[in-house]
Amino acid sequence: MKLDKNGRTLEEFLAGYDPGKYRHPSVTADCVIFVADSVLLVRRGNHPSIGMLAFPGGFSEPGESTEQTANRELREETGAKGVPCRQFYTASTPGRDPRDWTVTVCYIAELDERTAVSGADDAASAEFCKYSVLKDGELTVLELTSEGGTERTVMCVARDPFGDVDVNNTEILENGMAFDHAKILLRAIEERRINRSCDKNDRL
Numbered sequence: 001m002k003l004d005k006n007g008r009t010l011e012e013f014l015a016g017y018d019p020g021k022y023r024h025p026s027v028t029a030d031c032v033i034f035v036a037d038s039v040l041l042v043r044r045g046n047h048p049s050i051g052m053l054a055f056p057g058g059f060s061e062p063g064e065s066t067e068q069t070a071n072r073e074l075r076e077e078t079g080a081k082g083v084p085c086r087q088f089y090t091a092s093t094p095g096r097d098p099r100d101w102t103v104t105v106c107y108i109a110e111l112d113e114r115t116a117v118s119g120a121d122d123a124a125s126a127e128f129c130k131y132s133v134l135k136d137g138e139l140t141v142l143e144l145t146s147e148g149g150t151e152r153t154v155m156c157v158a159r160d161p162f163g164d165v166d167v168n169n170t171e172i173l174e175n176g177m178a179f180d181h182a183k184i185l186l187r188a189i190e191e192r193r194i195n196r197s198c199d200k201n202d203r204l
Helices: 012-017 068-076 181-203
Strands: 026-035 039-045 058-059 086-091 100-110 123-136 139-146 149-156 171-174
Touching: 026 068, 026 181, 039 068, 039 139, 058 068, 068 100, 068 123, 086 181, 100 181, 123 181, 139 181, 149 181
Parallel strands: 026 100
Antiparallel strands: 026 039, 026 058, 039 123, 086 100, 123 139, 139 149, 149 171
16 A cells, blocks of 8 residues: 555545645637638637637536537537547647636547538537638738638747747737637648648658
8 A cells, every 4th residue: 555755545645635726727628620721610609709710619517528528519519520530739828718717628620521510509600711821921821711701810920849830929910710719720730731741641
């Protein structure tokens, strides 16, 4: 039987443990779903960022894994079911959500063709938006074209030690998406491009 430095067993330690000793962040999951040159987005129906484009996603419920949260929120907000998603990034920049300290686990998926979607629950609408990434001098411009027009995000992109988009330190000068979703989307677009290139090389 192992004892800690205070001579306690695991049972004794847990009996005296105070889960309120450390403040807990809210945990959410977001889905980045690609089809060709488009990404599935919702238009938020509630504050904050009401009316802005965002990933399908939301808060984890008690007893729920983030994978389960991602699948549930995707189904509830867009009607899409059975989409095989994999985890690709966790966003935890302080202040990324004005409501509270919020950490989101992001999931990515690639569909061969568009599936029927419609906005529901917290989403006012849902649709596949065509995306493009442009360079404007030292700035990066992400454009999203939907039925409502084109939303534009201008960023000064920072890179992490591995060369990926540094979501924490990339600066948004003009935001066309909710929260930090434009930075996450840019990172996902680049990762998708790299994975496609690797798959192509593997097939040669």
